[in-house]
Amino acid sequence: MGSVQKAKIAVLVSGGGTNLQALIDAQKSNIIKSGEIVLVVSNNPNAYAITRASLAGIPSVIVSKKELGSQEAFEEKLIGVLEENGIELIILAGFMSILSESFTSRYPKRIINVHPSLIPSFCGKGFYGLRVHEEALKKGVKVTGATVHYVNEIPDGGEIILQRSVSVKRNETPESLQQKVMRQAEWKILPKAAELVSNEIIKSRKVTKK
């Protein structure tokens, strides 16, 4: 990378943090080389993702909507934390809180999200976590997968960056399908997309400097 400064990444989490782990591992194995995770933000004080961050030596902060009382106060705090840390790329990795247009419009093409289906199937408000896989099984789809997309004001509506498909076998449960989608799709495409967008950020920085 020479003297080029890596894009500063914040990962926003709410739960187990297996996608955060995939990002940390990808950083170690140089799949992510244009960016560096400098901060983990959790809206849930009990998220195991926080432990994963500390085991990797990455600072974390808790920004709780419950404690702050409103969406406005929550987002204001979030923006403050991101600015203090000079964050250039925000990765939503199992972050279970919808961000308003006033937040997303501040960071065009600088927020990405991983969603556990092939968008535009099984996405939008109310489709998160296990529920996505329950609905996919109810519908009887034979193929599902994961999507990484830019985040805009429409839940799961921003431009698609990467997708990977996963086949649905007979006798699949929501839990088995969730594991399969994570293992075969999410943990692969999220680090790849993080590298792609970090690289874009570095390139755009060079252009503005000239």
Ligand code: GAR
């Ligand atoms: C992942 O499957 C992620 O795609 C999903 O929640 C899980 C979080 O797991 N996100 C959404 O449903 C967002 N709409 P993790 O905390 O182990 O990464």
